[in-house]
Amino acid sequence: MQFELTKEFIDLLKDQIENNDEVGIFNNVKDLHPADLAEIYDELSIDEARFVHVKLDDEVAAEVLVELEEDDRERFLKVLPSEVIAKQFIEKLDSDDAADVIGELPEDKQEEVISHLDDLEHAGDIVDLLSYDEDTAGGLMAKELITVNENWNIMTCLKEMRKQAQDIDEIYYVYVIDDNEVLKGTLSLKKLLLTATNRKIANVINTDIISVKTDTSSEEVANIMDKYDLVALPVVDQLNRLIGRITIDDVVDVIREEAERDYQLVSGITQDVESSDSAWALTRARIPWLFIGLFGGIVAALVMGVYEVDLGVNPKMAFFIPLIAAMGGNVGVQSSSIIVQALANNSMGFDSIGQKLFKELGVAAINGIVLSTVIFAYNYYFNDSFALTVTVSAALFSVIIFASMFGTFVPMFLNRMKIDPALATGPFITTVNDIMGLFIYLMIGRAFYLIF
Amino acid sequence: MQFELTKEFIDLLKDQIENNDEVGIFNNVKDLHPADLAEIYDELSIDEARFVHVKLDDEVAAEVLVELEEDDRERFLKVLPSEVIAKQFIEKLDSDDAADVIGELPEDKQEEVISHLDDLEHAGDIVDLLSYDEDTAGGLMAKELITVNENWNIMTCLKEMRKQAQDIDEIYYVYVIDDNEVLKGTLSLKKLLLTATNRKIANVINTDIISVKTDTSSEEVANIMDKYDLVALPVVDQLNRLIGRITIDDVVDVIREEAERDYQLVSGITQDVESSDSAWALTRARIPWLFIGLFGGIVAALVMGVYEVDLGVNPKMAFFIPLIAAMGGNVGVQSSSIIVQALANNSMGFDSIGQKLFKELGVAAINGIVLSTVIFAYNYYFNDSFALTVTVSAALFSVIIFASMFGTFVPMFLNRMKIDPALATGPFITTVNDIMGLFIYLMIGRAFYLIF
Numbered sequence: 001m002q003f004e005l006t007k008e009f010i011d012l013l014k015d016q017i018e019n020n021d022e023v024g025i026f027n028n029v030k031d032l033h034p035a036d037l038a039e040i041y042d043e044l045s046i047d048e049a050r051f052v053h054v055k056l057d058d059e060v061a062a063e064v065l066v067e068l069e070e071d072d073r074e075r076f077l078k079v080l081p082s083e084v085i086a087k088q089f090i091e092k093l094d095s096d097d098a099a100d101v102i103g104e105l106p107e108d109k110q111e112e113v114i115s116h117l118d119d120l121e122h123a124g125d126i127v128d129l130l131s132y133d134e135d136t137a138g139g140l141m142a143k144e145l146i147t148v149n150e151n152w153n154i155m156t157c158l159k160e161m162r163k164q165a166q167d168i169d170e171i172y173y174v175y176v177i178d179d180n181e182v183l184k185g186t187l188s189l190k191k192l193l194l195t196a197t198n199r200k201i202a203n204v205i206n207t208d209i210i211s212v213k214t215d216t217s218s219e220e221v222a223n224i225m226d227k228y229d230l231v232a233l234p235v236v237d238q239l240n241r242l243i244g245r246i247t248i249d250d251v252v253d254v255i256r257e258e259a260e261r262d263y264q265l266v267s268g269i270t271q272d273v274e275s276s277d278s279a280w281a282l283t284r285a286r287i288p289w290l291f292i293g294l295f296g297g298i299v300a301a302l303v304m305g306v307y308e309v310d311l312g313v314n315p316k317m318a319f320f321i322p323l324i325a326a327m328g329g330n331v332g333v334q335s336s337s338i339i340v341q342a343l344a345n346n347s348m349g350f351d352s353i354g355q356k357l358f359k360e361l362g363v364a365a366i367n368g369i370v371l372s373t374v375i376f377a378y379n380y381y382f383n384d385s386f387a388l389t390v391t392v393s394a395a396l397f398s399v400i401i402f403a404s405m406f407g408t409f410v411p412m413f414l415n416r417m418k419i420d421p422a423l424a425t426g427p428f429i430t431t432v433n434d435i436m437g438l439f440i441y442l443m444i445g446r447a448f449y450l451i452f
Numbered sequence: 453m454q455f456e457l458t459k460e461f462i463d464l465l466k467d468q469i470e471n472n473d474e475v476g477i478f479n480n481v482k483d484l485h486p487a488d489l490a491e492i493y494d495e496l497s498i499d500e501a502r503f504v505h506v507k508l509d510d511e512v513a514a515e516v517l518v519e520l521e522e523d524d525r526e527r528f529l530k531v532l533p534s535e536v537i538a539k540q541f542i543e544k545l546d547s548d549d550a551a552d553v554i555g556e557l558p559e560d561k562q563e564e565v566i567s568h569l570d571d572l573e574h575a576g577d578i579v580d581l582l583s584y585d586e587d588t589a590g591g592l593m594a595k596e597l598i599t600v601n602e603n604w605n606i607m608t609c610l611k612e613m614r615k616q617a618q619d620i621d622e623i624y625y626v627y628v629i630d631d632n633e634v635l636k637g638t639l640s641l642k643k644l645l646l647t648a649t650n651r652k653i654a655n656v657i658n659t660d661i662i663s664v665k666t667d668t669s670s671e672e673v674a675n676i677m678d679k680y681d682l683v684a685l686p687v688v689d690q691l692n693r694l695i696g697r698i699t700i701d702d703v704v705d706v707i708r709e710e711a712e713r714d715y716q717l718v719s720g721i722t723q724d725v726e727s728s729d730s731a732w733a734l735t736r737a738r739i740p741w742l743f744i745g746l747f748g749g750i751v752a753a754l755v756m757g758v759y760e761v762d763l764g765v766n767p768k769m770a771f772f773i774p775l776i777a778a779m780g781g782n783v784g785v786q787s788s789s790i791i792v793q794a795l796a797n798n799s800m801g802f803d804s805i806g807q808k809l810f811k812e813l814g815v816a817a818i819n820g821i822v823l824s825t826v827i828f829a830y831n832y833y834f835n836d837s838f839a840l841t842v843t844v845s846a847a848l849f850s851v852i853i854f855a856s857m858f859g860t861f862v863p864m865f866l867n868r869m870k871i872d873p874a875l876a877t878g879p880f881i882t883t884v885n886d887i888m889g890l891f892i893y894l895m896i897g898r899a900f901y902l903i904f
Binding site: 170282315 | 725
């Protein structure tokens with residue numbers, strides 16, 4: 001049944017590789033799914049993985065390549081001549097996977113590999129696919145399709161499908177086109193099973209179809225397939241001619257990657273990294289935002305320098321700086337992440353920026369009143385300076401309002417400027433709110449110490 | 453083709469509802485997909501939505517209900533008698549959707565609705581499904597299946613499938629069982645098309661199948677379907693008897709919801725909310741973490757109180773408190789989010805907690821050395837106190853190391869204790885690191901001011 005990767009299995013396999021026990025290795029890996037093999041490679045050195053790789057069935061070996069992480073695949077292919085890449089891998093893969101693998105190679109190697117392909121139709125499909133941006137429907141689609149003509153009857157249709165099905169892994173829908181290759185509808189396999197064989201297709205097709213153009217963004221493709229619960233989505237050109245299909249497994253990857261990216265951005269990680277990446281890769285992904293935090297900290301120090309006299313007179317004021325800064329940061333991240341998620345899910349509704357800000361103002365006001373009342377009560381009982389008590393509460397309320405407004409506005413503004421709103425989450429919002437919070441606090445403090 | 457929801461459309465529809473223009477409404481909504489109708493309901497008041505709802509085809513009306521958000525559905529059903537819910541909605545739905553809708557009703561109403569169902573088999577399926585936890589394979593699966601016996605030939609199989617297919621929306625796989633209902637394999641529709649009709653099924657089935665048990669967690673179901681690129685996954689009981697199937701559309705929802713939940717937790721939002729929820733719901737989701745931040749701020753103030761004398765002697769020390777606190781928070785969130793993602797993706801590998809901490813120590817050391825060197829240079833040129841210069845750099849380095857270790861350890865520890873590691877991200881890690889950072893800074897400061 002399902003394979004469970006264990007440390008024992010890896011240790012055994014490493015032993016077998018070291019002892020050149022070809023039979024043992026073969027028996028251990030022969031029935032495994034390419035996705036499991038890719039996980040196994042992750043635990044092996046590159047030489048060990050290559051040793052296993054050559055023992056695999058060609059078809060499986062090609063699939064494993066697709067399942068690997070991009071950087072592992074790159075290392076794997078680097079030493080192989082173009083002809084081997086073409087004959088042993090690319091020819092065995094579906095057009096979309098083939099194009100993805102070739103697209104990662106250096107430009108000159110791409111041409112070499114393509115020139116070694118024997119199947120010219122496959123080569124043509126791949127070249128077509130390479131022309132699309134990878135973040136669009138064109139970049140996600142495969143050219144393998146089962147298409148039938150609307151003028152055929154079910155019998156002809158079944159015969160043609162048998163021919164075409166040889167090259168295709170899974171059939172979800174049969175696409176119906178007219179004589180000009182324009183997409184007219186789909187034929188569900190259920191309909192095929194339930195319909196008499198002499199009827200014309202045109203009478204049983206489902207014409208109520210959803211399709212996308214090649215330049216539709218992958219994010220929109222994912223939203224459409226998720227919303228309408230589709231397992232496959234046809235892609236058409238400007239003349240509505242059917243040119244490919246996107247399957248749900250590729251879209252699940254898009255959804256996961258987008259979610260991971262947003263998650264990493266809100267956590268202050270700038271590049272796609274995994275816990276298993278090298279310490280060096282992890283550092284590079286993390287240090288940019290830390291520099292922003294450092295810069296923010298220096299600005300905060302300069303702001304406090306301006307108020308040095310006030311702090312000298314009332315040193316206790318410094319005690320509540322961490323509280324004010326932390327609350328500004330927390331509120332700002334909350335506000336911005338709600339907007340980023342709404343934008344990602346297409347659930348912003350028709351509210352204008354003004355309306356969203358107004359609603360957020362309500363939320364901020366409730367939070368602000370509750371929290372500043374609590375800190376007022378605390379300071380009133382445990383703190384002997386009434387000026388400080390009032391200052392902390394008033395500043396906390398103001399900071400919550402400011403941080404909410406700023407956290408809500410920035411991602412909406414970026415989105416309107418066609419910049420990814422997720423860039424504004426996490427450390428950026430936190431840093432700005434830290435500084436602004438500090439500034440508000442010290443300003444209010446100066447005023448209130450004059451009054452009380 | 454695809455419907456695009458516009459403000460104009462909603463305004464028109466609202467007008468038509470107000471003027472009781474039944475024909476106009478019907479023409480506007482008759483061809484729409486249930487998912488689009490659910491989005492339209494979102495923009496209408498509950499009475500307006502009900503007005504549209506009764507104009508819909510029964511089948512579509514039931515589907516719209518499934519597409520609504522849980523709280524909208526609750527409000528929608530609250531006023532309807534159990535018999536109407538049973539006859540107009542539940543009977544029209546697949547068993548999994550029916551069980552989800554019924555499961556949200558109050559207990560006594562659940563029984564009433566079920567007692568009104570005419571189709572006893574459907575009712576039985578629903579009662580079965582209601583017994584499973586909603587976060588397990590049992591809670592995700594539907595009972596609608598196409599099953600054939602391994603002893604049949606393709607011809608019998610096709611005939612039986614025609615019978616069974618009437619009740620099922622989409623066929624992805626045909627499941628093959630033996631006389632004891634034990635799952636033996638799958639028959640792909642492709643195989644059905646390519647095989648002669650007199651062959652026995654047993655000769656053409658794919659026995660290399662992946663299935664899950666009813667109590668497999670929905671997270672694991674999602675990981676399996678994603679990893680092996682499956683569109684449907686059979687669910688079996690302890691005796692390997694086939695009892696249901698999970699389809700990819702439900703799993704896409706699981707993946708999205710999990711990602712959203714982790715995202716909200718790292719942003720300090722405790723409940724699932726959307727930007728369109730009421731200000732009150734948004735406040736309730738946000739204020740718990742703000743209270744933790746407030747509490748952390750009070751503790752920070754108390755810590756500083758202990759070092760009041762030091763701060764009085766060297767008031768400039770206060771200037772770098774925001775920097776130290778912010779860096780501790782940022783580093784901690786980075787570290788914990790990398791672990792949370794690795795745990796969610798099942799990509800932790802075989803490293804022990806110790807090994808992960810050791811690697812993180814390396815990352816922290818590089819970041820720490822770079823950043824504390826930069827702040828050393830800054831303070832050396834722009835700050836006249838050498839003691840402060842050394843203190844800030846030494847404290848920054850120590851805080852980065854501590855925050856990394858703490859941020860890495862806590863989610864791994866929670867995971868081992870079977871607690872959701874995502875709970876440790878965001879404000880919790882930030883708050884603890886704020887306080888610890890402050891403490892480390894003030895302690896180091898006291899030591900260095902004695903030395904220099």
